[in-house]
Amino acid sequence: MAKQTKPLGRRSGSNDTRRSILEAARRLFSEKGYEHTTIRLVAAAAQVDPALPMHYFKTKQQLFLEAMLPDYQGPSRLSQALATISTPEAFGPAIAVLIVRIMEDPETRNILTGLIRAAASEPEAATLMRVFVEEQIILPISRALGGSQANLKASLLGSHIVGIFLTRYIVGLDTMASADPTEIAEMLEPIISTYALVHNDQ
Amino acid sequence: MAKQTKPLGRRSGSNDTRRSILEAARRLFSEKGYEHTTIRLVAAAAQVDPALPMHYFKTKQQLFLEAMLPDYQGPSRLSQALATISTPEAFGPAIAVLIVRIMEDPETRNILTGLIRAAASEPEAATLMRVFVEEQIILPISRALGGSQANLKASLLGSHIVGIFLTRYIVGLDTMASADPTEIAEMLEPIISTYALVHNDQ
DNA sequence: TGTATAATTCAACACATGATGAATTATACG
DNA sequence: CGTATAATTCATCATGTGTTGAATTATACA
Structure with missing residues (x-):
């Protein structure tokens, strides 16, 4: 399995990168817990560069927060x-x-x-x-x-x-x-x- | 609080080092969980060199095991x-x-x-x-x-x-x-x- | 068109961690 | 007494981690 290097710079077309990061994070946090869910693992699961989760959510805590609490508006x-x-x-x-x-x-x-x-x-x-x-x-x-x-x-x-x-x-x-x-x-x-x-x- | 360097080599007199490491480990594992209970923390809590827990228990897993399962013989x-x-x-x-x-x-x-x-x-x-x-x-x-x-x-x-x-x-x-x-x-x-x-x- | 901004990759840092091995001192025991 | 062994300190390694910043390419918009 050769590590194919993606081209530099912004991708063309529509992107739902943020959402796929959140989904991967939610799954991994639920499966492996907080510590063992590394930023790099999330990125790999979302097929995305390891720097992107940090770029979108600034910190691991914040990623956990947004992954665990999706739109829970209204009465449960x-x-x-x-x-x-x-x-x-x-x-x-x-x-x-x-x-x-x-x-x-x-x-x-x-x-x-x-x-x-x-x-x-x-x-x-x-x-x-x-x-x-x-x-x-x-x-x-x-x-x-x-x-x-x-x-x-x-x-x-x-x-x-x-x-x-x-x-x-x-x-x-x-x-x-x-x-x-x-x-x-x-x-x-x-x-x-x-x-x-x-x-x-x- | 100056970091006083203890003398090299074996201490004189009786030693219950092993037991105090186990006690410190049990308390810390219970308070902070597995990951956040570092070998160094246990050693500090037991007022002992950071290498001693590893010397006595070889691995962190083993320390956890012996700390969490003391003599539980006989019917509960x-x-x-x-x-x-x-x-x-x-x-x-x-x-x-x-x-x-x-x-x-x-x-x-x-x-x-x-x-x-x-x-x-x-x-x-x-x-x-x-x-x-x-x-x-x-x-x-x-x-x-x-x-x-x-x-x-x-x-x-x-x-x-x-x-x-x-x-x-x-x-x-x-x-x-x-x-x-x-x-x-x-x-x-x-x-x-x-x-x-x-x-x-x- | 031109320029600010967003998305992406890459390289690297700083730090903490578990683990190891050598050196040093005391004890046990023949 | 002498020697193997146990207890202890110290320095260090290898690794994985969150995080950062620069560079590069596409988009948005005036």
Whole structure:
């Protein structure tokens, strides 16, 4: 495989270089974590010169930031799903289905695993993940649950969700990694209901 | 603070250098993760020459290994706790109390957070954590639960536990980080009972 | 058309890291 | 006592990293 040298200077025609860098970065951060995703690796994956990621994003941190937080405007899908239900009994099915949807959507999955991987070593990424999980997961659940201890319940539920991601996609626990998402959702349903119904002495 | 040069050659008197290196390494791996725990940092924390950790453990991986897995012979404390109960109804209290104990014991906590931090980036550490969680957490719970789906239930429960560690000690979610362990245990009790009792059509 | 600007390549720097090997001093033990 | 061995310091290497700056070519636009 001969290293073909590209011509100097600007390319002609339309270019979506920036986007392809972001996509490569998102994939690599999610697969290898923050440290092991080098600028040169991202550039190679995007078939681009190693100086280009730095040129577009100035710093590795910034690249990570923009790669992990694409256009997340508007209410999260979790908020939307929760808005359609009213009785506490309907919570279990709703959230269980949603977790399956997250696990099966590659985009969201990559973001969550990328955040977890980085947060484990980089304090700034931990801050990012804190905000993400609080806004996108815990706050909606807490609002929907209501009652006393809603915040603690929602946080524990959120911990359960990220724990599942950790064991399934990162640690690779046999049972979790090979489990059918539907099976997990079924198992999870009564758990969520318990969180929704128990200790509700408001 | 002048850098005082120590004399050359072997020190006189008894030496527990190896142990202090291990202790410093365990603390640092747990606090900063694998990559950011440099050999030089460990040496400095142990007040020892930067070449000594390599001399005693040959490689950084080996140091991590020995630091994270001290003498863990015999049945785990979880197994012991589970051996004392018989009825499924007694599970919730037993495991809830155990989680609290893990969270409050600095040694165990450091090991678990160290394993999680490293596993997020280093595949070999993920293997280590896989074995640890399976043997020390999931297998005992699964055996104690019995019935159909015991393995999946135990794995989900294990995921919840490591998820709590992740959000509480690593990500630093406000609610989780500031929660009283007893409060968490109380909230968790009905959850564990649900895992123990539901879907039990063996 | 002409000129500022954007996109791209290339070479290189500065720095930290894990690891190695030689030199030096103390201990263990026959 | 004498010698092999262990413990310790020091200097250094090789490598990979994020980052920078200059040079080159195309585009945008007045």
